[in-house]
Amino acid sequence: MLLTPSARGCVLHLLLALLVCVGGCSCGYHAHTADGAVDAPTDAPSDVMTDAPVDAPRDAPRDTRTDASDPDVAFLGCDPGWHPLPSIPDDLEVLYADNPSCLLNVAWVSCGPGCQRLADDPRFERSVDPNSSWVDGGRAFFTMAEGLTIPTRHPGRIVVVASTDGMVHGAWLDSANLFRDPNLTGIDGIGGAGGQFGASITTGLGTTDGNFSTYHALIYQAPLASMTGPIEPTLQLDTLPPGSALQYIKASATTLTAEVQPLAKMLVVEDGREHWLGGPGSATPHIPAGSVLVGREVFWLDWGARSVRIAHGNFDMESEVFLEIADADTLGLASDGTDLAWIQAYEPNAIRNVYARTELWTAPFTADPASLSPRMVASLSNPSNRAMLGDGYYAVLSSTGTKLFSRVYSLADGSVQQWDNPDALILFPDELWVQGSEVAYSAVLRSPRRGTIIRLSTDEAYHSGITDPL
Numbered sequence: 001m002l003l004t005p006s007a008r009g010c011v012l013h014l015l016l017a018l019l020v021c022v023g024g025c026s027c028g029y030h031a032h033t034a035d036g037a038v039d040a041p042t043d044a045p046s047d048v049m050t051d052a053p054v055d056a057p058r059d060a061p062r063d064t065r066t067d068a069s070d071p072d073v074a075f076l077g078c079d080p081g082w083h084p085l086p087s088i089p090d091d092l093e094v095l096y097a098d099n100p101s102c103l104l105n106v107a108w109v110s111c112g113p114g115c116q117r118l119a120d121d122p123r124f125e126r127s128v129d130p131n132s133s134w135v136d137g138g139r140a141f142f143t144m145a146e147g148l149t150i151p152t153r154h155p156g157r158i159v160v161v162a163s164t165d166g167m168v169h170g171a172w173l174d175s176a177n178l179f180r181d182p183n184l185t186g187i188d189g190i191g192g193a194g195g196q197f198g199a200s201i202t203t204g205l206g207t208t209d210g211n212f213s214t215y216h217a218l219i220y221q222a223p224l225a226s227m228t229g230p231i232e233p234t235l236q237l238d239t240l241p242p243g244s245a246l247q248y249i250k251a252s253a254t255t256l257t258a259e260v261q262p263l264a265k266m267l268v269v270e271d272g273r274e275h276w277l278g279g280p281g282s283a284t285p286h287i288p289a290g291s292v293l294v295g296r297e298v299f300w301l302d303w304g305a306r307s308v309r310i311a312h313g314n315f316d317m318e319s320e321v322f323l324e325i326a327d328a329d330t331l332g333l334a335s336d337g338t339d340l341a342w343i344q345a346y347e348p349n350a351i352r353n354v355y356a357r358t359e360l361w362t363a364p365f366t367a368d369p370a371s372l373s374p375r376m377v378a379s380l381s382n383p384s385n386r387a388m389l390g391d392g393y394y395a396v397l398s399s400t401g402t403k404l405f406s407r408v409y410s411l412a413d414g415s416v417q418q419w420d421n422p423d424a425l426i427l428f429p430d431e432l433w434v435q436g437s438e439v440a441y442s443a444v445l446r447s448p449r450r451g452t453i454i455r456l457s458t459d460e461a462y463h464s465g466i467t468d469p470l
Helices: 005-017 071-076 224-228
Strands: 026-029 048-051 082-084 095-097 108-112 115-118 124-136 139-148 157-163 168-174 184-193 196-206 212-223 235-237 245-251 256-261 265-270 273-277 287-294 297-303 308-313 320-323 328-335 339-348 355-364 375-380 383-390 393-400 403-410 416-420 425-435 438-446 449-457
Touching: 071 139, 095 224, 124 157, 124 245, 124 425, 124 438, 124 449, 139 184, 139 425, 139 438, 139 449, 157 184, 168 184, 168 196, 168 224, 184 256, 196 224, 196 245, 196 256, 212 224, 235 273, 245 287, 256 287, 265 287, 265 297, 265 308, 287 328, 297 328, 339 383, 375 393, 375 403, 383 425, 393 425, 403 425, 403 438, 425 449
Parallel strands: 124 184, 184 245, 308 328, 328 383
Antiparallel strands: 026 048, 082 095, 095 168, 108 115, 115 449, 124 139, 139 157, 157 168, 184 196, 196 212, 212 235, 245 256, 256 265, 265 273, 287 297, 297 308, 308 320, 328 339, 339 355, 355 375, 383 393, 393 403, 403 416, 425 438, 438 449
């Protein structure tokens, strides 16, 4: 079954509600709106927080450096070295760690044949942002959201950036999970490429009626190594309606993009300047979803009530319809910079979440719609509407009844391999990366309830002999 953007958000809410926290923690989302609601008209914010007890007033400034008597340091067994990021508006705070390796041990344990998962750490409750991941220079990067499992001197959500080679590149601490606090500092998402990273932090001063008196989005674009220092934002957006959510942050060496809801627009940032694509009155007026960034070129699904087509734009142009199929919706958009791939879905039901027929299509990468040379790769059965492409392989979750499985299609010949999701793992409907012979997903362990990352070897975890009816 394919999911609309709003339906997919509901699925994420359901999956994440299955996390059970310990040590006085509870789990929640960062999505403050003017009326206190947490949902947006499209995908729910992809970043998930772990709620820690609020044991200090927000107006009491945190120490700029922890000391030997800090109970957090004693519990962690090390000192992250928290300092306030500069230029956070309205005397609010986001902290950075100058010793982020203290906060994540990148070790992997077996989860079955050809399957590895991130090792547990009893110090933290964890969850994974399914969309803050990227491949750069042969390394796969991911973010992990963590909360201490004890009452803490530094209440909040820790967002750690690490890579599969064992390096921890940075960690920031926000207050997005402190729901009893009317104020907000929340890390919306992090992306990267070319040794650079891009991130967005939303801040707001809350009022007693659940609204915001101020609301800002801070955009960061800098070398990844600068995460352990006091970096300044490259852009501050002060005109967003309170409660706006910047979702699915993507970044290249030059460009940052975000799907902004409920504005239903794409934000593009370069050199500290903003440019808006899509939205009412444009050539692509519908809800943006499934965005893909390749260099300076951004593609997304223009999701309307009667059709879904692929849109395109960049910082120097307005949005355009890149691909529209008269009798089909285009879904599952993905690119690895060499190829584009997408699903063409035919004969939808009334709410466009079930289709009679679905096909995988591909073309060599181009930003010119007139140069697009599509060809069909294979038919599919019940794919998700999000997928990942890497090294010529297209990975997508599919389902039969209540059974969920991962399929990997070769763009070269349409051959397919399948991995059957074991009952011990709850997969998120988003791949993290496809790299060489590896596919990675964010997941939740059923027992104990923990957010984790699983890495699947297509040579060992997947099996062939899979056929789909034409």
